[in-house]
Amino acid sequence: MPEAERTQSYITELRRGSLVLAALGALRKPHYGYALLQVLQDKGIAIEANTLYPLLRRLESQGLLTSRWDTSETRPHKFYCISDNGKSVMTSLLDEWDKMSDQIAAICKEETP
Amino acid sequence: MPEAERTQSYITELRRGSLVLAALGALRKPHYGYALLQVLQDKGIAIEANTLYPLLRRLESQGLLTSRWDTSETRPHKFYCISDNGKSVMTSLLDEWDKMSDQIAAICKEETP
Numbered sequence: 609m610p611e612a613e614r615t616q617s618y619i620t621e622l623r624r625g626s627l628v629l630a631a632l633g634a635l636r637k638p639h640y641g642y643a644l645l646q647v648l649q650d651k652g653i654a655i656e657a658n659t660l661y662p663l664l665r666r667l668e669s670q671g672l673l674t675s676r677w678d679t680s681e682t683r684p685h686k687f688y689c690i691s692d693n694g695k696s697v698m699t700s701l702l703d704e705w706d707k708m709s710d711q712i713a714a715i716c717k718e719e720t721p
Numbered sequence: 722m723p724e725a726e727r728t729q730s731y732i733t734e735l736r737r738g739s740l741v742l743a744a745l746g747a748l749r750k751p752h753y754g755y756a757l758l759q760v761l762q763d764k765g766i767a768i769e770a771n772t773l774y775p776l777l778r779r780l781e782s783q784g785l786l787t788s789r790w791d792t793s794e795t796r797p798h799k800f801y802c803i804s805d806n807g808k809s810v811m812t813s814l815l816d817e818w819d820k821m822s823d824q825i826a827a828i829c830k831e832e833t834p
Contacts, residue, residue: 611806614783615813622738622814626821628731633829652824670727693724700728701735702829708739709822711765716746716815 627655629705631663632690632698635673640685664688672697740768742818744776745803745811748786753798777801785810 609617634647641661648655667673672694678685690698722730747760754774761768780786785807791798803811 609783611809615810618738618741618810618814619817622742622817623821625731625735625738626825629735629825630828633825636829648828651828652820653828670722696724697728697731698829701731702825704732704735705822705825707765708736709818712739712742712746712815712818715743715761715764715766716749716811 623653626705627653627659627663628667629698629701630655631660631667632672632694632701635688635690635694638676638687638689640678640687644688667694736766739818740766740772740776741780742811742814743768744773744780745785745807745814748801748803748807751789751800751802753791753800756798757801780807 630648630651630653631644634644634651639647641657641664644664645655645657645660648660664673668675668688672691673688674691675686675688678687743761743764743766744757747757747764752760754770754777757777758768758770758773761773777786781788781801785804786801787804788799788801791800
């Protein structure tokens, strides 16, 4: 595998775990799938529809999101919003994220003797 | 799946991607496998030997680590150290990490309207 491609695959691995956290965080405000995609992309999270949509369905089936259909427009949209369970998972993941950031900084940024 | 177990599985997913970064960072100084495990655990990275050792072999086979045998002790130890390629991947991953941290903070910590 060429060097750049390998680096990219590690970056993808690094980002993967944070997608749930990003989706939960963004859905503290209700969004339908495509709008959420735009919100995440605007914040620099380059996630694809075919990754995000199954993730939303999974999070809903796990009770971390709620959903409702908005049929007031010509085309109905399914709006997702974080649930109370989702908020509690998000809080745990954010705590973990902060801990990891400190650990990574301690390991990778300290001077080597 | 019970709630606590689900949260734990997301935490594991979150941590998984950062293990390569942590291992590369810690191996700016040479360590053999078990000593590296201790270093990481001391820093709060709860990685198991049966996750770390295959990871080290993979990173070496990809040219991100170098290794040498130290046979001066009764039991020979294989010491790993980050390579120049590994340093360049580590720098890219660290940049990405910092970007992700800013994005996660922007998405999950900002006030919802």
